[in-house]
Amino acid sequence: MEEFLRRLLSARSVGTAAQAAVDTVRTALGVDISWSGVITDGVLTMAAHSGLRTSRMPATWRLPLGEGIGGRVAAEGRALAVRDYRHDPRRAPVMKSLIDEEGMRGALCAPLVHGPEVLGVLYAADRRARDWAPDDFHLVTGLARDTGSAIHRICEVEAASRRSAQDRRLALDARRGLLVATEVAAAMVRSDDLGAGLGVLAHTLGMPVELAGPSGEPLVGQPGADPEEPVRFEVDLGDEPMGRLRVRGGRDLNPTERDLLGTTSEIVALHLLRQRAALRSELRVYAEFLDDLFEGRIDDRPGLQARAALLGIDLRVPRHVVCLGVHTAGPGEGRFIGPQTLDRVERAMHSRYPKAVVVPRSGDVLVLLPPGTEDSRQVHRSLQELVRVRPGTPDTLAAGFGRLCTDVDEYIDSYAEASLALDLARRRAAPGEVLSPRDLGLYGLLVRSSTRQTMESMVGRALGPVLAADADGGPEYVKTLRTYLTNDRHLERTAAALHIHPNTVRYRLARAQELLEVNLRDPDDRFLLELALRVQAALEHG
Incomplete structure (x- = not known):
């Protein structure tokens, strides 16, 4: 770059x-x-x-x-x-x-x-x-x-060079602007520090320049700048946006200065994109390590601990595994955590736990809490504050956390519990729920007594025909069954949730019962079917 x-x-x-x-x-x-x-x-x-x-x-x-x-x-x-x-x-x-x-x-x-x-x-x-x-x-x-x-x-x-002497002065200003923009870019590239580039720009303008977050909070600026001075210029950085470039001071900017800021704002946005790409590359390394840790690929335990140490993680100290995701209020389609919410979660988590590992994973956020968070009640309170519903936030959240890991082998179970707890919490009617291992009940017993392979086998035996039909382009039997049972077998509410006619629901349920050879009026059949659906959803989430 x-x-x-x-x-x-x-x-x-x-x-x-x-x-x-x-x-x-x-x-x-x-x-x-x-x-x-x-x-x-x-x-x-x-x-x-x-x-x-x-x-x-x-x-x-x-x-x-x-x-x-x-x-x-x-x-x-x-x-x-x-x-x-x-x-x-x-x-x-x-x-x-x-x-x-x-x-x-x-x-x-x-x-x-x-x-x-x-x-x-x-x-x-x-x-x-x-x-x-x-x-x-x-x-x-x-x-x-x-x-x-x-x-x-x-x-x-080029146009200015063909005009009068007055226009040539504009061209000179433009060239000076290019030189300043070059100095801003060079300062950021040399030091990999956004503040160095903003310092060059502030010196040129004789006015404080700062970078604010997407929601307006100051992130990078000049020491001693007065935050009460009026904002004379502000522009979003990037399409999302990633932040805002802001100039404060006691005077208005002239057109040449505004043009300069327009150019440098694009350079700052490109620098932020480069930093984001580097961060995502680092997160991929974290994600690969966590895949091995949570999937039980730990034949080389010293090698895994060495990789953890390189990432700044000591697996010998106790930690909780936490999963955070968007609240869905039922069996509807899941949503990924958006960039603004991810930024808020990262800042809030690192503010309380500076050494926490925060990694986006499968549309949710996974956290390894640092040493010193052994008290599960304190963890529960901290997570409740994090997912508390706030006006104006784009995503409402839910969370689940697993048992305290005192050994490498326990991370598999802790992640399974956290993943299932999140899946259950995000389906509650109200957002902002946090569930722990003690809230999992029968599902927790299943997680603790089964491997992923045995759970997948159980789901296959219970739901195989409808899963196969859905995979072949069938009419969403699994989603229909899950919505029907979640709505306490109420036909009209199920139809409304799925945006289809009640007769379509009747047909799908009848056909699903034929394929599975079950009777939804039988309590035992319903229990086993709902258990399989819950486990299948948790496996998909994990």
Whole structure:
């Protein structure tokens, strides 16, 4: 990213800036092809490319706005992805032969933007079908946004150089802005410290500059800055957003300074994306370690303890396993914890337990509490405060925690208990529930007396025919049974929860009973069926 910023900020032509983005996309994503188009008179024309096999495509590629994938991106100002061009009806017929000649299949396209203005598009393409990850979208849209800002400024500089002396002064201001932006980027890259870059910007403006969180709380700023000074400039960083760049002071900013802040805000956003990518890479290492720990892959106990030590975890000291997730109030589809809620959970957990390990996992959050949290009642109170319903929060939460682990072998059972406790807590009518091992009852006995394989075998014996039917595109027998039993066998409430007609519920229940050879009026059959459904849900959650 440092090389990209240097090339981008030193570019003096649209083609040079576009080539910097094209080369960076191809290297960062490992794609076969990358190219960039700019808008001229309502048509996209190629400005830079890398990885093309033929000379025909760069010579003849012309795409009117609104046509094909790139034309739609340019017209709508939002990124689009294609898993396989061969089966995508959106591609423009006039481009079909060029695409097929290059053998392109998977593609990701983002707009080159400056504020609300779309200046062109940035493509990443593979010669194989590809499912694009959210990180791919963030990277390409961030690069495209930075490149759009650079192209806008290059065009301003070129236009200003053709105007009067007064206009040339504007060009000089723009060049100075580019130099300042370069210094900001270099300071952050050299020190890997966002505060260093904000310090350069604050010195240039003569005004305090701070980074605030998505909800507005100050995160990074200058020592001694007065938080009561009025905010003169504020802009969101990134699409989510990841934070806000804020300037305080006793005067208004001039247009040149606002333009400078617009450019540097994109650089700061790219730096935050880079930090996030590094954090996610670190979290993947944690996730792989936890998979081995919780799935019982501990044949090499010294090796596992050595890996834990490298991650700052001492498995010899007692810990609780905690699972947190979004409250669903019934058997409906689960939801992933969103970025803002994840940030809130991490900050709250680290505020109370600085050495806690907090890792996103399967859409939920998994926590290894540090030593000193042996009192399960205190753990319960802390988690209740964390998941307490607060006005304005995007997600309502539930939590479960497992037994205290005093030996490596106990982490398997503690995680199984925490996972099942979360599954039960998130289905309670009211959000904010926290369940412990003592709340699991019969389900806890099942977890403690069974391996995952035996539980999967039990589920297979009890639900096999309907699971197979659902897998073959059947009418959601498992979901219907679970909703019916959760609603105390009330037909109309079940139909309303599933958004289907009561007669459809009757048919599904009758067919499920035939497949399973059970009678839902029989208490023993109902008990075994509900137990299997609960265990199956807990296994899926884990």
